[in-house]
Amino acid sequence: MNKNAEKFTLAGGAGPMECLLDLPPSAPRGIALVAHPHPLYGGTMDNKVAQTLARTFVALGYAVARFNFRGVGASAGVHDGGAGETDDMALMLAHMESQYPGLPLALSGFSFGTFVQAQLQQRLIAAGRPAERLVLVGTAAGKWPMPDVPADTILIHGEVDDTITLAQVLDWARPQDIPVIVIPGADHFFHRKLAHIKTLVVQLWRREGETPL
Secondary structure, eight states, X not given: OOTTOEEEEEEETTEEEEEEEEOOSSOOSEEEEEEOSOGGGTOOTTOHHHHHHHHHHHHTTEEEEEEOOTTSTTOOSOOOTXXXXXXXXXXXXXXXXXXXTTOOEEEEEETHHHHHHHHHHHHHHHTTOOOSEEEEXXXXXXXXXXXXXXXXXXXXXXXXOSSSOHHHHHHHHGGGTXXXXXXXXXXXXXXXXXXXXXXHHHHHHOOTTOOOO
């Protein structure tokens, strides 16, 4: 858990959801939601990549929320293959928008979490209110039926990922003509490579004319 994260509970589709909120030192400029890796393989909201994404968006000035998927930690329910998890992420979005109305939205996820966020983005696009941008790390291409994502999505992958291979991600990204940023020597969990994720996202997120962080 990040140092200043605040725990809270939210009512989810299968019962209570164990959640964390990370806030920037000043008024938030946006909302960011973080989705963790597969719950049946040890994925939790305290996963190091998920924590890194949370810290990254706090550094960018976003109010960041994440939660344990169904059946993880103190969250009720059982794994639902992505459908229920996407429903719960939508509930988290509604909660955050009620707390911080009118702010832009960023979606980010790691591994299985990328599938959840890509599905949520499709729902938001259909509703005419897409997220500002997505950050997908270790994208779950070839493992789950990843939908297409917007052209400005930030895709980061490990060169030697043997859980979701780089070839699988490239095969998914190629028809969409979306670049994939490859971290040399990084495995699926980005051991000793986590700093690259934050550096890359901060650099790519910075709008023209903004003061460097």
